Amino acid sequence: MASDLAICVDSLSHHYGQRQALCDVGFEVKRGEIFVFVGPNGGGKTTLFRVLSTLIPLQSGTVSLHGYDLSRQQHLIRALIGVVFQAPSLDRKLTVAENIRLQAALYGLSGTILQTREAELLEQLGLVERADDRVETLSGGLKRRLELAKGMIHHPQLLLLDEPSTALDPGARSDLWEYLYRLRDTQNVTIVLTSHLLEEADRADRLAILNEGSIAALDTPDALRATVGGDSITIQTDKPAELASGVRGKFKIEASILNETVRFEHPDAHTWVTRLVEAFPGEINAITLGKPTLEDVFIAKTGHHFWQAEGTKP
Amino acid sequence: MSPESPAHQTKIVPVVSRPLLAATMLCWREIIRFFRQRNRVIGAVGTPLIFWLLFGTGLDRSFQLGDQGFREYFFPGTVVMILLFTSIFASISIIEDRREGFLQSVLVSPISRWSMVLGKVLGGTLIALVQGIVFSLLALFLPGVKTELANWFSIFSLMFVISVALTAMGYVLAWRMDSSQGFHAIMNLVLMPMWLLSGAFFPIPALGENGILHWVMRVNPLTYGVTGIRYLMFGDVNMKTPGVFWVPELATCWIVTALFAAVAIFFAWKVSGSRTTGDLL
Numbered sequence: 001m002a003s004d005l006a007i008c009v010d011s012l013s014h015h016y017g018q019r020q021a022l023c024d025v026g027f028e029v030k031r032g033e034i035f036v037f038v039g040p041n042g043g044g045k046t047t048l049f050r051v052l053s054t055l056i057p058l059q060s061g062t063v064s065l066h067g068y069d070l071s072r073q074q075h076l077i078r079a080l081i082g083v084v085f086q087a088p089s090l091d092r093k094l095t096v097a098e099n100i101r102l103q104a105a106l107y108g109l110s111g112t113i114l115q116t117r118e119a120e121l122l123e124q125l126g127l128v129e130r131a132d133d134r135v136e137t138l139s140g141g142l143k144r145r146l147e148l149a150k151g152m153i154h155h156p157q158l159l160l161l162d163e164p165s166t167a168l169d170p171g172a173r174s175d176l177w178e179y180l181y182r183l184r185d186t187q188n189v190t191i192v193l194t195s196h197l198l199e200e201a202d203r204a205d206r207l208a209i210l211n212e213g214s215i216a217a218l219d220t221p222d223a224l225r226a227t228v229g230g231d232s233i234t235i236q237t238d239k240p241a242e243l244a245s246g247v248r249g250k251f252k253i254e255a256s257i258l259n260e261t262v263r264f265e266h267p268d269a270h271t272w273v274t275r276l277v278e279a280f281p282g283e284i285n286a287i288t289l290g291k292p293t294l295e296d297v298f299i300a301k302t303g304h305h306f307w308q309a310e311g312t313k314p
Numbered sequence: 315m316s317p318e319s320p321a322h323q324t325k326i327v328p329v330v331s332r333p334l335l336a337a338t339m340l341c342w343r344e345i346i347r348f349f350r351q352r353n354r355v356i357g358a359v360g361t362p363l364i365f366w367l368l369f370g371t372g373l374d375r376s377f378q379l380g381d382q383g384f385r386e387y388f389f390p391g392t393v394v395m396i397l398l399f400t401s402i403f404a405s406i407s408i409i410e411d412r413r414e415g416f417l418q419s420v421l422v423s424p425i426s427r428w429s430m431v432l433g434k435v436l437g438g439t440l441i442a443l444v445q446g447i448v449f450s451l452l453a454l455f456l457p458g459v460k461t462e463l464a465n466w467f468s469i470f471s472l473m474f475v476i477s478v479a480l481t482a483m484g485y486v487l488a489w490r491m492d493s494s495q496g497f498h499a500i501m502n503l504v505l506m507p508m509w510l511l512s513g514a515f516f517p518i519p520a521l522g523e524n525g526i527l528h529w530v531m532r533v534n535p536l537t538y539g540v541t542g543i544r545y546l547m548f549g550d551v552n553m554k555t556p557g558v559f560w561v562p563e564l565a566t567c568w569i570v571t572a573l574f575a576a577v578a579i580f581f582a583w584k585v586s587g588s589r590t591t592g593d594l595l
Contacts, residue, residue, distance in 0.1 A: 079328075
């Protein structure tokens with residue numbers, strides 16, 4: 001049973017002093033899947049990443065990776081996982097190749113195995129020409145590739161990445177995803193990453209929305225969108241409160257106010273555009289019909305906008 | 315970027331922890347980094363060299379201990395100062411490692427704590443030792459220096475043990491710090507007094523002469539390193555004033571310095587098990 005699970009987490013909680021960073025989190029990740037934790041900054045993603053990557057000790061709850069218990073079999077887990085940190089973990093005074101060799105030594109690789117692996121990674125990640133350049137001379141995108149190379153040096157079966165696409169331009173971001181997909185498809189590597197971008201979470205096999213230390217939703221992107229219940233209508237108006245109560249009164253539709261806009265979801269949302277404009281002449285500045293996005297899912301599950309979540313109560 | 319290139323595909327080998335390989339590479343990293351940061355080389359050798367030239371020349375005639383002028387007396391202290399400075403710079407690099415994020419990838423790798431400590435301490439030690447050796451060869455131009463090869467072998471060995479002790483001690487002090495500013499305070503409050511009170515700069519008064527200073531210098535582990543080097547370089551030239559100055563035996567110097575190193579290494583290993591908020595970038 002446990003053997004086909006890459007990660008199994010149950011009632012995991014973590015706090016820094018008084019501040020609760022994770023609260024009773026539980027989930028499972030299957031082998032060979034790409035799983036994204038998405039959520040606003042401060043939602044608990046990085047704490048979860050630190051616990052899974054063995055950087056900080058487990059405080060309460062149970063975590064197992066490939067059947068190994070995180071609290072007792074840390075060494076086995078460390079050999080199994082590849083970790084790519086959000087903050088750079090490169091030695092800037094060393095060259096690209098030297099960084100790879102150093103990382104290899106930490107995982108017990110040397111000699112011809114190291115040479116082949118080094119050449120292979122440099123080629124896969126397009127770093128061959130920069131192999132002898134010092135890391136401090138690399139661009140942000142190339143540094144991130146080198147971080148990936150470091151994380152992959154020992155052929156980990158489980159790759160953990162914290163905010164891997166931060167500071168990457170869109171092209172580099174697609175390259176990254178291309179690489180992750182191929183890792184999954186050709187080597188059956190399980191990939192778990194965190195992101196604060198909803199559109200990135202859309203690329204995952206499954207995703208979990210992490211908000212204020214708890215999982216607000218967990219499923220495939222499509223299944224999550226389906227829970228929203230149809231397309232959404234967003235109305236911009238000068239008097240959102242009055243319009244919302246007008247919509248509720250006239251059409252018996254549960255409209256809510258978010259960010260000074262009135263919005264609701266409805267299976268036949270498209271038919272409502274003209275009806276609304278006719279029903280409230282002069283009150284509507286703009287009206288938008290949208291397919292449900294993960295943003296809608298986030299709003300539905302947490303009751304506020306994605307970008308508002310940050311900086312609200314701890 | 316493509317994970318599978320047809321040209322070569324390494325077969326997947328299970329990860330085996332090889333602590334000595336890891337320690338060697340971490341040590342190698344220290345050395346490479348040191349020589350790529352030229353200001354560190356200058357700082358670690360330049361300052362003591364200037365100290366020695368200025369104080370040695372300035373105080374040479376007003377200081378006389380046995381047959382020694384200050385230039386000779388001060389020389390072993392300068393050697394230890396070089397070891398101290400270099401070791402301290404090596405230890406500060408832990409703070410940088412942490413701040414630059416490098417330490418994170420070491421902490422989540424399967425290598426053991428002692429492998430990490432060994433790599434760091436040995437790296438700092440070798441850097442300190444090379445500089446100490448280069449400087450100490452200047453002693454061959456001083457009057458009264460022993461030139462037997464065996465003696466110099468002993469000098470270098472003692473320097474090695476002193477460097478291990480100092481690097482490991484710096485490691486313990488630096489581990490929990492999240493900024494190098496904090497380390498400068500430690501350096502001025504702990505390390506410089508420790509060096510000044512080691513007999514590097516002035517001899518240890520006998521118990522009857524100044525009881526407090528005598529004991530402070532006597533319990534300072536660095537005293538035994540400085541005195542040991544002085545013994546091995548000049549013989550027992552400054553043992554000639556009993557009742558005025560106190561000097562430990564050479565064997566005691568070796569034993570205390572070795573204990574100092576062992577205790578410092580132990581604490582470095584111990585402290586590495588603890589996590590600090592600085593790990594969390």
